[in-house]
Amino acid sequence: MNIAIVGAGLVGRVVALNLLNSGNHKITLFDKDTKEGIHSAGFTAAGMLAPFAELETAESIIFEYGKRSIELWQPLLKEIGVYDGFSYKGTIITAHPQDVSELEHFIGTLKSKIDEAKEIEMLDATQLAQIEPELAQHNKSFFIRKEGQVDSQRFIAFSTNYFDMREEITWREFTEVTTIEAKKVHLKESSEEFDWVFDCRGFGGKEYFSDLRGVRGEVIWVESKEIDIQRPTRLLHPRYKIYIVPRGNGCEGIDLEYCKECKISQTPNSKRYIIGASEIESEDFSPISVRSSLELLSALYTVHPQFGEARVVNTETNCRPAFKDNLPRIENKEEGLTRINGLYRHGYLLAPAIVEKALKEGINA
Ligand SMILES: Cc1cc2nc3c(=O)[nH]c(=O)nc-3n(C[C@H](O)[C@H](O)[C@H](O)COP(=O)(O)OP(=O)(O)OC[C@H]3O[C@@H](n4cnc5c(N)ncnc54)[C@H](O)[C@@H]3O)c2cc1C
Secondary structure (H helix, E strand, O other), rough: OOEEEEOOOOHHHHHHHHHHOOOOEEEEEOOOOOOOOOOOOOHHOEHHHHHHHHHHOOOOOHHHHHHHHHHHHHHHHHHOOOOEEEEEEEEEEEOOOOHHHHHHHHHHHHHHOHHHHHHOOOEEEHHHOOOOOOOEEEOOEEOOOOOEEHHHHHHHHHHHHHHHHOEEEEEEEEEEEEEEEEEEEOOOEEEEOEEEEOOOHHHHHHHOOOOOOEEEEEEEEEEEEOOOOOOOOOOOOOOOOOOEEEEOOOOOOOOOOHHHHHHOOOOOOOEEEEEEEEOOOOOOOOOOHHHHHHHHHHHHHHHHHHHHHOOOEEEEEEEEOOOOOOOOOEEEOOOOOEEEEEEEEEEEHHHHHHHHHHHHHOOOO
């Protein structure tokens, strides 16, 4: 089939990878931005795969899709040559002594939603020190074993290189699609026909989905030579919750031009962490605010004082595409058109499973 994918962010890339494996298709990837994908929410994301922890605010269906996606991510990443971009070492949830009630409430909520949350383990300082020595000052924490993360920046960078190598793929970067209909893509001054079109525009899908909104999220990347944390760690706090997501040696292995383009410096022998994220009901893509910077960084500093010496190497802002119910939506109303949107704060957690479902129900791939 001759297929168009409009939007080469997270969802569009996962659709393309699935289609490459499912038949002899010719695929055109349209994006209004550069094919490097650095302006997509998929690039900004921390890439946490946290089906349990997300249940605090999400419905149990997110948990089910999340578990399936975790099974699907590894083969997808291997295919594009990312061998160190998936980790499945669990998540630490912790709080300061004065906020232990937050911690108990959080875990209580997860346990009330699904039976499997009963597996979540409580850790005292000694037990925590065995798996995360740098966090040993926390007297009470919880350990969720079956969670992980995808290195989202590596996924985006390596998939660009992979698509460049596949002759079935044609890139149409810097090409804004104005509207989409079954089997047709409309550009500013022309239209093009395909056998099937996938609308994966994320926030750009507002052109069609009038009930789609953007939820602003800001993250800060820091590098430290002193701190070595292995697992995504969430600090609960009555006013601002933060997560710290370890990224190993940052951009190593990623093409240098690309690093220059996203203006990310590399400090030798240091580890990079993504600190996030704000969640603001606003469709505002402007740079991170002073308030969010102060909140994220001061909370970070309380996790370990050595973070005071970490270097801030980058900040990112983007908008999560979300519907009112904060659930993903697949639309397969007509032959020749599939729309996938609303992955909200769960894009990495959901994309492989949602795409699998969308393809089965639509193009039957
Ligand atoms: C701060 C932050 C942290 C996050 N952390 C996590 C996390 O830890 N775990 C997790 O699971 N999820 C996380 N997410 C959520 C995740 O990033 C999103 O759910 C996901 O990226 C949505 O994927 P998408 O493909 O729909 O949109 P995007 O990834 O934004 O891709 C949409 C693409 O469509 C293109 N486009 C838009 N309009 C047009 C047009 N008219 N013509 C052509 N191209 C167009 C855009 O340029 C873009 O490349 C986070 C998001 C943010 C903002």
